[in-house]
Amino acid sequence: MKFYRVEVTNAERLGGYRVLRYAWSGPEPEPGQFVMARANGFPVTLDPFLARPLSFYDFADATASLLYEVRGRGTERLAAARPGDTVEVSAPLGVPFDLSDLAGARAALLGGGIGVAPFRFLSRRLLELGVAHDTYLGFADAELAGAAEGFPGARVATMDGSAGVRGTVLDAVEAAGGIGRYAALYACGPNPMLAAVKLAAPPQVRCQLSVEERMGCGNGSCNGCVVPVKDRGYVRSCVEGPVFEAEKLAW
Amino acid sequence: MKFYRVEVTNAERLGGYRVLRYAWSGPEPEPGQFVMARANGFPVTLDPFLARPLSFYDFADATASLLYEVRGRGTERLAAARPGDTVEVSAPLGVPFDLSDLAGARAALLGGGIGVAPFRFLSRRLLELGVAHDTYLGFADAELAGAAEGFPGARVATMDGSAGVRGTVLDAVEAAGGIGRYAALYACGPNPMLAAVKLAAPPQVRCQLSVEERMGCGNGSCNGCVVPVKDRGYVRSCVEGPVFEAEKLAW
Amino acid sequence: MVTVRYRPDGPATGADLAVELCGLTLHTPIIPASGTLSREAVGEARGVYGAILPKTTTPRPRDGNPTPRIAETYAGMVNSIGLQNPGVQAFMEGLSDFEVGVPLIVSVAGDTVEEFRDVVGRVASDGRVSAVEMNLSCPNVEHGGLTFCAGPGSVEEVVREARRETEKPLIVKLTFEGVVANAASAEAAGADAITAINTIPALTIDARAQRRLVRGGLSGPAIKPVALRAVYEVSRTVGIPVVASGGVVSGEDVAEFMLAGATAVQVGTASFVREPEEVLAEFERYLQEVGLSARELTGRVE
Amino acid sequence: MVTVRYRPDGPATGADLAVELCGLTLHTPIIPASGTLSREAVGEARGVYGAILPKTTTPRPRDGNPTPRIAETYAGMVNSIGLQNPGVQAFMEGLSDFEVGVPLIVSVAGDTVEEFRDVVGRVASDGRVSAVEMNLSCPNVEHGGLTFCAGPGSVEEVVREARRETEKPLIVKLTFEGVVANAASAEAAGADAITAINTIPALTIDARAQRRLVRGGLSGPAIKPVALRAVYEVSRTVGIPVVASGGVVSGEDVAEFMLAGATAVQVGTASFVREPEEVLAEFERYLQEVGLSARELTGRVE
Ligand SMILES: Cc1cc2nc3c(=O)[nH]c(=O)nc-3n(C[C@H](O)[C@H](O)[C@H](O)COP(=O)(O)OP(=O)(O)OC[C@H]3O[C@@H](n4cnc5c(N)ncnc54)[C@H](O)[C@@H]3O)c2cc1C
Ligand SMILES: Cc1cc2nc3c(=O)[nH]c(=O)nc-3n(C[C@H](O)[C@H](O)[C@H](O)COP(=O)(O)OP(=O)(O)OC[C@H]3O[C@@H](n4cnc5c(N)ncnc54)[C@H](O)[C@@H]3O)c2cc1C
Ligand SMILES: Cc1cc2nc3c(=O)[nH]c(=O)nc-3n(C[C@H](O)[C@H](O)[C@H](O)COP(=O)(O)O)c2cc1C
Numbered sequence A, B: 001m002k003f004y005r006v007e008v009t010n011a012e013r014l015g016g017y018r019v020l021r022y023a024w025s026g027p028e029p030e031p032g033q034f035v036m037a038r039a040n041g042f043p044v045t046l047d048p049f050l051a052r053p054l055s056f057y058d059f060a061d062a063t064a065s066l067l068y069e070v071r072g073r074g075t076e077r078l079a080a081a082r083p084g085d086t087v088e089v090s091a092p093l094g095v096p097f098d099l100s101d102l103a104g105a106r107a108a109l110l111g112g113g114i115g116v117a118p119f120r121f122l123s124r125r126l127l128e129l130g131v132a133h134d135t136y137l138g139f140a141d142a143e144l145a146g147a148a149e150g151f152p153g154a155r156v157a158t159m160d161g162s163a164g165v166r167g168t169v170l171d172a173v174e175a176a177g178g179i180g181r182y183a184a185l186y187a188c189g190p191n192p193m194l195a196a197v198k199l200a201a202p203p204q205v206r207c208q209l210s211v212e213e214r215m216g217c218g219n220g221s222c223n224g225c226v227v228p229v230k231d232r233g234y235v236r237s238c239v240e241g242p243v244f245e246a247e248k249l250a251w
Numbered sequence C, D: 001m002v003t004v005r006y007r008p009d010g011p012a013t014g015a016d017l018a019v020e021l022c023g024l025t026l027h028t029p030i031i032p033a034s035g036t037l038s039r040e041a042v043g044e045a046r047g048v049y050g051a052i053l054p055k056t057t058t059p060r061p062r063d064g065n066p067t068p069r070i071a072e073t074y075a076g077m078v079n080s081i082g083l084q085n086p087g088v089q090a091f092m093e094g095l096s097d098f099e100v101g102v103p104l105i106v107s108v109a110g111d112t113v114e115e116f117r118d119v120v121g122r123v124a125s126d127g128r129v130s131a132v133e134m135n136l137s138c139p140n141v142e143h144g145g146l147t148f149c150a151g152p153g154s155v156e157e158v159v160r161e162a163r164r165e166t167e168k169p170l171i172v173k174l175t176f177e178g179v180v181a182n183a184a185s186a187e188a189a190g191a192d193a194i195t196a197i198n199t200i201p202a203l204t205i206d207a208r209a210q211r212r213l214v215r216g217g218l219s220g221p222a223i224k225p226v227a228l229r230a231v232y233e234v235s236r237t238v239g240i241p242v243v244a245s246g247g248v249v250s251g252e253d254v255a256e257f258m259l260a261g262a263t264a265v266q267v268g269t270a271s272f273v274r275e276p277e278e279v280l281a282e283f284e285r286y287l288q289e290v291g292l293s294a295r296e297l298t299g300r301v302e
């Protein structure tokens, strides 16, 4: 896999998360795509050894943005990068959200936790396409919900009720009029949330889920990132996903 | 082995080498001692995995100095540290030069290549003790010989004759009046140079050699850094050296 | 175009990279390790690899294991993919994806000697296939939980049977345990080359969750010195060529394996974290510095 | 005092660290791995180790191998020290250097079954010695280049003979190859515990100098997942306790080995690059977070 050493142009906090921006003039990313990212090293860093998948939070003016949560060593090392430092990223990877057949439709964007990341970019694209949509974001608490600032107009739910609607992102949808009025759903978040969205989605609604699996390579080579699909065993979420039609997933 | 995270107060070039200074208020080093040093990491850096032995180039005003040559990854990573950054060092290690029985004697300090490192500190100490001494430094060429600036009053030889006397450090001694007038010799450099000094030293002259072996631990635990000694097989140069009486070494 | 190229390598050096493996000419000694280069990524590596070697195929399709299938370790990773593959029939139907103008080596495995023989025969009879690599690190169902690498006896038997099926080069891939004795018996049974080594049995545990994460095989730079030892010893034991596999990350690693005795060198896990092209460029620069051709390196170290 | 303490650890947590190993109470489960703690460094580690375990001693003094004896690898090192030691007589004369108020386990090896029996008897009869660790990863001169770990047969024989010499706990240290079968036969022959694993056979080459550097054993974080697999499987095979060795760097690593089935955990190479006290402090914090005592961890993962 090819990695590019890119310069960090901006590194800041957003709620409980972090934003990292870098100049990117390679292939243009699409909403729902991701990069494999990591700190520098020689010939590659061994700390940690593998790169980490992160979704595009935004892309505009030849600047890519990532929004991420510091969880372990991979994200900790990325968080240490300051403007002017370099980090290593792959080209955009994976199947983006499918935005076809949206004429006249109203879409809902549902993000849970750090799964909110792809929806700033998706919302920007839907605006460009003139597709009406609402963004719903679920967080654990008000501190994490501070990230909602990055999603203009989004409605928020928190599990502890400390900001927005108390409950999950689906409770926020309910409070705003229910899921029935949408012709398309886009969801990203922990697996239980995705399963709940799939369950809640009325049959006629097109529902796309962006799944999160551990990745080794990001380009389909290792077969590590699979998800179970109906009648076909496992498929690799890095090349056949991370965005899947909900009905295709065997969960 | 205990490592201390210390702040780099100064990092600069000296001829073909580099100087790194850090604040140190632990046990006071003696000339001829060394530290195990490395870049930061978590829980320890794996890039590279082992720390590197480096002699004290100087110690004054609670500031320790190292003089080093960038050879591989360990020294390359140290060289990336800027003032304000931290690096990890052990406490002072090893047997220093023995400075007893020097009353009225004249000493010669003989350094070859990066083996010159310990002699600024040793010279300072000898001055304090009022011991007359001359410092001779051998380098490959004038560029490397630029490091002689760090050794006030030292005489220089270069293999290519581009600075000082043409030849080895022993040629510089010869040119300055010969080795016979010294009662004590202190030498540090590549093994062939140390062997040559041992050979050249007249029988009545006390000759101490600081040897350079690959080290794993620096505290006597791994048995990796041994040198052959007369009648005793191998001894560990990190705890029984790095300074040895020349006649004890079986080479 | 992108802002900064990762470690720009400068111009090609013109070093002589070609090697000969079982009568095949490889324009570089670098081969992808089985299971680490997808059909989607083959294109990326055009020009780098001297041969292409896809993931092991088996007589019937295999779903593979549930996730988590991979876990990261110090300088390596543990995988337990479970030989997920579409089965030899679908594999051969899609084989053209792997045709990029260099020899195509196909990796096969089976649950029994019988299955091995059949799948070797099946792939070897295809004109597009230049050689077959037998992955013997898979369970031999007729012998409980043990793999075909469990001992020289099972290696001999399965290689001898497979040998009857084809005249094409038969490369036998072995794991570290018992590799020297196993290599000798593979040679005795008619193997044309040995690949050493496959992943090393390993386990990862999530201390926080207090659960087993992945029980599988360790690969990556962590295992390099173990693989180097295997290549060194096997190449001094057998008369057939040795293909190295295990932990290669840099061009210098490639050189070390060849110096130890390898004729060609596989790059596996490292291709997840680096571009193989960089590895080749480093190897070229190494050759230029030492003034040797690739084939002169093989076994050069005593 | 020094300017900045490396990773200051905060106050002790009061976690219950004690474990029981073959009737010995260790106040912490951490033990130095044989060959990685010198008499000079014993003091440094006061309070950290639950037992002290010096470098293997042999019937006669050994000079060890010429240098280079060590080489660095990705996340590890390869050593070929050659069991340099002053011989059991001088070793026992200097034994008091290792008496720091915790149980003293002495590691022994010999060239033959006979030698093993003698050296076990010799050290075990000393009142200061709490237990004996037999290092079976050394060459069995009566069987060519093979070590005593070559197979269950030689393990059985040497352990059975040694067993006759002492009632004190006899810990048998094994290498990775064949560890499960070897552990079972050590148990059958009367071993009281198994240490798994010793270093893994490995080689390093200097590509620039085109020469072999060190042919020896790989240790350090690189081998951790391999050791974890060995501990997991051995502890599920034998009924006696397992002592873990291989790649521990952090307190979480200690926890993982115990979760996998270890009763105590050795720290070797990591002690060259970290202070073992930090490893213990991390382990304590882990215990506090999960609300368990050290002994409750053993074998907790399915
Ligand atoms: C397509 C995709 C897009 C993503 N986009 C984003 C994004 O935009 N922003 C963002 O913050 N995150 C995103 N993620 C998640 C992100 O990749 C992880 O949070 C990140 O890899 C964590 O790395 P780390 O080194 O910080 O933590 P690690 O130390 O790698 O691990 C964190 C946790 O995972 C556990 N773990 C480790 N290995 C395994 C395993 N094999 N199986 C199960 N659990 C394991 C660890 O125990 C630990 O608790 C995305 C993931 C995918 C697949
Ligand atoms: C007591 C002592 C004091 C020292 N003082 C100084 C000092 O003050 N300044 C200074 O610059 N240096 C000093 N050195 C030498 C210094 O430790 C080395 O130059 C340093 O370790 C190189 O590390 P590196 O990572 O830069 O290079 P590395 O990449 O570790 O290695 C550089 C070279 O050594 C070779 N090599 C690697 N492993 C081995 C091995 N096992 N056996 C033989 N060769 C090997 C490599 O092939 C390579 O060519 C001292 C050494 C000792 C023992
Ligand atoms: C994700 C993954 C999948 C693998 N699949 C196979 C396989 O299908 N067949 C095979 O023979 N080896 C397989 N291997 C082993 C590699 O081919 C290689 O022998 C091993 O990983 C050591 O080399 P490396 O350290 O360069 O990765 C796989 C390795 C990895 C990491």
Ligand SMILES: Cc1cc2nc3c(=O)[nH]c(=O)nc-3n(C[C@H](O)[C@H](O)[C@H](O)COP(=O)(O)O)c2cc1C
Residues within 6 Å of the ligand: B221, B222, B223, D033, D034, D035, D036, D055, D056, D079, D081, D083, D107, D135, D173, D197, D198, D199, D218, D219, D220, D221, D223, D245, D246, D247, D248, D266, D267, D268, D269, D270
């Ligand atoms: C330098 C060195 C010397 C060693 N000497 C011995 C020894 O004398 N006896 C022994 O049983 N093991 C010896 N070992 C092996 C260690 O005890 C330990 O089992 C192995 O290194 C794996 O653990 P680690 O990764 O924590 O180091 C030695 C290891 C090293 C690195």
Ligand code: FES
Residues within 6 Å of the ligand: A214, A215, A216, A217, A218, A219, A220, A221, A222, A223, A224, A225, A226, A236, A237, A238, A239
């Ligand atoms: S991450 Fe390797 S196949 Fe998807």
Ligand code: FES
Residues within 6 Å of the ligand: B214, B215, B216, B217, B218, B219, B220, B221, B222, B223, B224, B225, B226, B236, B237, B238, B239
């Ligand atoms: S460096 Fe380990 S004993 Fe000297």
